[in-house]
Amino acid sequence: MTDPQAQDDATTPDLSTTAGRIADLKARYHEAVTAPGEAAIAKQHAKGKQTARERIAGLLDHGSFVELDEFVRHRTTAFGMDRSRPYGDAVVTGVGTIHGRQVAVYSQDFTIFGGSLGEVAGEKIVKVMEHALKTGVPIIGILDSGGARIQEGVVALGKYGEIFRRNTAASGVIPQISVIMGPAAGGAVYSPALTDFVVMVDKTSQMFVTGPDVIKTVTGEDVSMEDLGGALTHNKTSGVAHYLAADEDDALDYVRALVAFLPDNNFTDPPVYAAETELEIVDEDRRLNAVVPDSANQPYDILTVIEHIVDAGDFLEVQPLFAPNVVIGFGRIEGRTVGVIANQPNVMAGTLNIDAGEKAARFLRFCDAFSIPILTLVDTPGYLPGTDQEWTGVIRRGAKLLYAYAEATVPLVTVITRKAYGGAYIVMGSKQMGADLNYAWPTAEIAVMGGQGAVNILYRGELKRAEEAGEDVTAVRTRLANEYTYEVASPFLAAERGELDGVIEPAATRVVVTKAFRALRTKRAAAPPKKHGNIPL
Numbered sequence: 001m002t003d004p005q006a007q008d009d010a011t012t013p014d015l016s017t018t019a020g021r022i023a024d025l026k027a028r029y030h031e032a033v034t035a036p037g038e039a040a041i042a043k044q045h046a047k048g049k050q051t052a053r054e055r056i057a058g059l060l061d062h063g064s065f066v067e068l069d070e071f072v073r074h075r076t077t078a079f080g081m082d083r084s085r086p087y088g089d090a091v092v093t094g095v096g097t098i099h100g101r102q103v104a105v106y107s108q109d110f111t112i113f114g115g116s117l118g119e120v121a122g123e124k125i126v127k128v129m130e131h132a133l134k135t136g137v138p139i140i141g142i143l144d145s146g147g148a149r150i151q152e153g154v155v156a157l158g159k160y161g162e163i164f165r166r167n168t169a170a171s172g173v174i175p176q177i178s179v180i181m182g183p184a185a186g187g188a189v190y191s192p193a194l195t196d197f198v199v200m201v202d203k204t205s206q207m208f209v210t211g212p213d214v215i216k217t218v219t220g221e222d223v224s225m226e227d228l229g230g231a232l233t234h235n236k237t238s239g240v241a242h243y244l245a246a247d248e249d250d251a252l253d254y255v256r257a258l259v260a261f262l263p264d265n266n267f268t269d270p271p272v273y274a275a276e277t278e279l280e281i282v283d284e285d286r287r288l289n290a291v292v293p294d295s296a297n298q299p300y301d302i303l304t305v306i307e308h309i310v311d312a313g314d315f316l317e318v319q320p321l322f323a324p325n326v327v328i329g330f331g332r333i334e335g336r337t338v339g340v341i342a343n344q345p346n347v348m349a350g351t352l353n354i355d356a357g358e359k360a361a362r363f364l365r366f367c368d369a370f371s372i373p374i375l376t377l378v379d380t381p382g383y384l385p386g387t388d389q390e391w392t393g394v395i396r397r398g399a400k401l402l403y404a405y406a407e408a409t410v411p412l413v414t415v416i417t418r419k420a421y422g423g424a425y426i427v428m429g430s431k432q433m434g435a436d437l438n439y440a441w442p443t444a445e446i447a448v449m450g451g452q453g454a455v456n457i458l459y460r461g462e463l464k465r466a467e468e469a470g471e472d473v474t475a476v477r478t479r480l481a482n483e484y485t486y487e488v489a490s491p492f493l494a495a496e497r498g499e500l501d502g503v504i505e506p507a508a509t510r511v512v513v514t515k516a517f518r519a520l521r522t523k524r525a526a527a528p529p530k531k532h533g534n535i536p537l
Contacts, residue, residue: 032070032087040111049181049204050248052092052109055142058252059105060096067094068131069124076118076152086112089120090145093128095137098259101271104132107142110182114146117188121149122159129166136265138175140255143192144182160187167194172369175262179251180205180231180241193240196366197258197318199251200231200241207234207241232321239322239355257316261330261337263370270372275311275335277514281507284308288506292418292443296450296485299345302327302377305417306340309333309375309510315340318363323355328363330372333514339367342377343428345418352424353384354397361400364408373411373517376429379418381450398427399536405433407533411520413513416440416491417506421449431499436523437516439502440491441509446499447489451481458484 013027014020033053041051050058056065071087090113093106106125108115117125125141132139148156170176171194178192180200184207192198192207200207208229215221215228227233234241245251263270288308291300307313310331317329325348328341341360343350367374383394405412405427413436414429425446429435440446447454455463459480466476487493494500504512 028071028087037111044111047204048247049110049144051111052107052142052144055179055181055248055252056092056094056096056105056107058249059140059142059255060098060103061100064096065094065105066096067092068128069093072120072124076149088112089118089124090115091117091121091124093124095128095131098256099271101259101264102135102137103140103259104128104135104137105140105142108145108182110144110146113149115144115182116146116149117156117159118149118152119155119159122156122162126159126162126166129163129170132174133166133170136174136267138177138259138262138264139170140177140179140259141191141195142179142181143184143188144180145188146183147186147188157187160191163191164194167191171196172266174265175259175370177255177258179255180207181248181251182206185209185211185229197243198234198241199243199245199254200234201245201248201251202231204248205231235319236321239319239359241322242319244321258330261316261332263372266370270337270370273311273332273335275332277311277334279511279514281505281511285507285510288509291506292441296418296445297349299349301346302342302344302350302379302417305377305509306331306342309513310338310340311335319359323353323359325350325353326356326360328360331375333375333517336517337372338517339363339372339374340377341374341429343380345379348384350380350419351382351384352380352398352401352427353389354392354394357394357398357401357427361404364401364404368404368408368410371410373413373520374408374429375513375517376412376414376435378414378416378420378425378428380421380424380428381419382422382424396536401427402433403533403535405429405435407527408434409523409525409527411517411523412436413516413520414438415504415509415513416444416446416500418443418445419450420444420446436520437501438499439504439509439512439516440494440500441506442491442503443506444491444494444503445485445489446491446494447484451485451489452477454484454488455480 013023015024044051072089073087090109091106092109095102095104106128129139176195177197178195186209189207189209206225206229212223212225212228215223231244235244243254245254261270288305291304293300306315310333315329315331319328325344327344331338331340341364364374412429412434426432431438455477463473463477467473491500491503495503
């Protein structure tokens with residue numbers, strides 16, 4: 001009969017020897033890596049979700065991950081917690097590289113205590129965030145958590161506060177990216193909200209402050225978890241998220257693509273990639289001459305214009321589903337990152353509304369914080385009219401975009417492709433708001449309002465007389481509107497007055513914009529000293 005004690009002695013490393021201690025280390029590391037257990041991992045996979053470590057492996061360059069604090073354990077003894085003290089405590093943290101550049105990362109482990117945040121897990125996240133700040137590298141958080149660990153009470157809640165404070169300290173200093181790959185409820189949602197970019201996975205990500213059961217109890221509303229806080233909801237309706245990923249691999253690929261456009265921190269420039277730029281008009285450029293339709297009321301896709309300007313047509317759109325009447329995203333010109341803000345005539349005729357203004361303002365402020373130049377493409381008839389907009393604060397909330405442009409010190413280049421009416425002209429990167437170089441296509445119309453609206457005010461009497469004389473009032477109105485457009489809204493009039501730096505052929509846009517940003521590389525702008533401004537939040 002085999003002696004159980006003898007078996008234990010045979011498998012237990014002799015800690016009095018170096019070899020034994022190394023064997024003990026390997027055993028502990030194996031325990032840390034396999035802490036969830038095969039059953040928990042299989043359950044995670046059955047939900048279409050990867051484990052915390054698999055996600056990190058998919059995000060970082062192969063073999064680059066260096067784990068931190070893999071041997072920490074929670075210190076809780078209440079509610080029988082002392083009987084289960086796995087290494088790592090529900091979050092994997094560390095550093096690695098993306099495209100050869102250093103990043104810091106943490107990934108919550110739903111297979112351990114449901115990914116709940118306790119004191120030690122919170123300490124690990126805070127520690128890696130502080131490391132990212134100290135070394136000046138982006139921080140990427142992968143969230144998949146049931147929330148605060150209820151067994152630890154206020155201690156767990158307090159760690160959320162410490163994380164939020166680090167998020168705020170890092171804002172504008174290092175890029176912060178949140179990837180939601182499971183639930184994020186209650187206080188947990190505010191860390192992603194404080195970061196620069198939020199990526200969610202369709203059907204498996206949820207974010208909400210109060211869940212469906214609480215809402216049902218308090219308000220009587222019936223709502224599913226997916227409708228309340230699913231990935232589609234936050235990408236299309238609330239604007240909390242910036243990208244809707246089809247699956248987890250798609251989410252990680254998007255983050256890798258995003259990081260390639262960003263600098264490490266606010267003291268470094270974004271990476272510059274080799275690019276052969278032709279500074280003469282080529283055949284591909286001439287396609288822009290046919291983009292704007294003859295009819296001012298006919299839409300076109302501004303993405304076509306963007307793709308003809310940026311290197312190789314490579315444009316990474318941000319928040320494509322939210323407020324699609326404005327387009328934002330990253331491209332490169334001469335291998336250098338630029339942020340693009342553009343009205344989208346294909347959606348709501350490119351009008352500005354509250355959501356579009358806030359979307360553009362936040363993106364602009366991110367770019368300005370990290371020294372990323374901005375290209376603005378303008379085609380908007382103005383602000384969306386209506387009581388809903390007025391009553392929900394278009395004055396205050398619309399002023400955010402004004403504030404963002406006025407405060408920006410990065411190179412600002414603006415091209416007006418067609419309509420630029422009223423206050424929307426001022427707000428969309430006008431010369432008066434601080435843009436450095438402003439251009440317009442010959443199709444541009446720059447005025448207080450469009451021709452039809454102006455005619456109804458300026459020629460009311462003439463229209464009435466035409467009606468009384470039995471003339472074709474529609475034809476008269478069209479003629480007067482065209483005259484107004486040609487005489488008052490002409491881009492050449494704006495150029496005569498110095499409001500524009502040039503009127504350019506659409507085909508020349510890529511070349512002109514390239515030269516403009518080249519000329520602005522040495523721009524230096526000083527702001528008056530102050531603690532901080534008071535943006536109309």
